[in-house]
Amino acid sequence: MACRARSLLLLAVCSSVADCKKTPAGRGTQEPPTAGDCAPSCVAGQHCDEASSTCACDNACAAGESRCGVGGSPEQCALAQGCPVWTVPVVCVAGVEVCSLVGAVAQCQCRPPPACTIDARSCSGDGLRLQTCGADAHGCAVPRVVHCPTVYGAGSTCVASPGQAHCLCPPSSASTVYVDGLHGDDQLGSGAGAPVECAFKTIAHGMAVASSGETVAVRPGTYSAAQGELFPIQLKGGVTLTTDVTPVDTTSYVIEGTGSVALGATPAFATVAALGVGVGAPVLRNFTLRAVQPVVPGTGAYAFGCSGGAPVLDHVVIDGADRGVAVLEGCAPTLTGLVARNVVSVGLRVQTTAGTTTVTAGTLAGAEVGLSLASGVISIDGLDISGAATVGVECRPSGGVLALAATGLRVHDGTGDGVTLRPLGGGGAYGAIDLVNAEVSFVQGVGITVQAGAPTLSGLAAHDNGNEGLFVDAPGGTVSLVAAVISANGLGNGSPGVTLVDGTLSATGASVVDANGDAGFVAVGGTLSIDGASIDRNRLDGVSHYGGATTLVSSTLSANLGAGVTLFGGTLGLTSCTVESNLMGGIDAEGGSLALAASLVRNNTGGPGLALVGDVTAVVTGSSVSGNGGAYGTYGNSGGILLALNDGATLSIFKRNLVFGNLYNGVDVYVAGVTLGDGAAGTCMNKNSFYCYGAGNVGVAAHSVTVDATHADWANAAPASTIDWIGPTVDAASPCGSVGCP
16 A cells, blocks of 8 residues: 555554655654554664665664763664664763763763762751762762651751761660661661661670560671671570571571680680570571681581570571581570581580480581580480581580480481490490481491490381491490381491490390391390391391390291301390291301290201201200201201201200201201100100101101100101111100101
């Protein structure tokens, strides 16, 4: 369509560039289009070229050119949609700045003479206005006037002292003192919440002014010596030091301490850099604390420390310090949501003589020692300790009694040990040590080491640690293991689940010890009592016994890659136990003393169900030995029981046992003088039963020795030397009858 005529005051609109016409102003415009038919208009810096019916650049300036514009501000030539146009990058402040050419570049410069003297302060004649002089972004003096009653509240006036003119701040509220490190002033402020200039500048000053029952509310910022803080800041009893709002995290509220000041009469190592408490019950909430770290790790101060009182730390983060928190002398703090990370030496140290240190929902990450306990009563409900280089929790009583009650303690992923109970230090003693539902996992050392004390470990989960899950070498000490799971420890270096060297260890409450890198339990000495445990799938034996005294009651030892039990020394008793499906025999006793009663030994392969070899002394009563068999050293294949005792070793009692269905002979005897029964002629009360042995096997094979099997049941018929036993016998007739084969 063709352009339609319009008034000179109206614009023409075209349906295409070809229809574009000039207005009297010379700009290309368009008429209202018909439906679906409209071309773009020419933009600023362009005009309509009628000859070519296209938009062309005005070329009003050259790119990079600069000038002072008619508005009094610098203008710069820049490209806009491909065409050079004048732009205004910055606006000069009216009355303060003027545009001038410096060389070929237009700039805002201070208008001479300056409107005022920068940093000057004075009061107006009526005493209601504060006249100040600041600097703008270009350093030009800018006068400012504050009407004191309007900004600071009714009754505020301008005064010229102390030191400089200022509006009088309103008093702080009856309960809250404000601190603002960016805007506040310790000299001129009052601690009021508004305006911001009336807050104090430093936490130390706010804490000094606040009284018991009041709150010091701190606005965001990093409070450090460079900002005017004096460290360590002493918290005051009954005063709450908190943030002005509850933050999502504490990174906007940082107290960065420097220096090293001793806490009371504590040892030289116990110094504090950021915050300290001596008396009372102050509250510290929602802060990040830092302490400048020393060149030599382990010689620096704690970020927070207390030597008395009962402070409350609520969601405080220690992020960057040589040491985190020290609880010393008579201090009894409550630590809720405490986090210590990027701490070099110690996350939390407790060495106190009064009250209880309470830790709830805490996190200690990455220190050399996560939690160090020397004395006092410590109560823990949820504490996560990770990445400790030496040990996650170290207990070493010194200077008092150490008692620990911990629920939900988790120690994991450290390069050292998990939890250690060290021998006593000077003047120290262990009180009750109770860990409930603790988890120690993926530490490269030992999960839990007990060298002293009498801990109770209820619901312990110790798994996937580099060495033992539990190591006990505690002369005179007692360890109670209740309903524990100790699994997959020592897989990389062949360590057992539990090692007992000295002391007393009891395992009750359906504990599970399985899939460890060596035996489930290794007993070297001490007293070991196991009741109701499942000891399964370990890479060697279920129990390896070298010394001490061990009893197993109502426990299962199954599917271990070695034997169910090996005995090399000491005293070992099994009562009402099940030893089954182990891959290198059921029970292998080669030394010490064995008592086996009322137990099932069945379906073990790679050796006999029960091997009594060497210098072992044994009593076997009321047990069932079935489905076993395999090669045993030079003795070849053996099924139920192998007897190869040295001179002086004895099978003193063997009665009321069932030996049946084994893969080879029921009993192989290589030692003279064995009595399989109670030996009393005509009495069958204590008889043994040998039955269901397969073709080619016998109930009792006496290998060139004399065996008294007078009082025994045999399979299906009276004994015959070619069927039931071979070798010399005392009495080839049995008055006890026979049993049928099921």
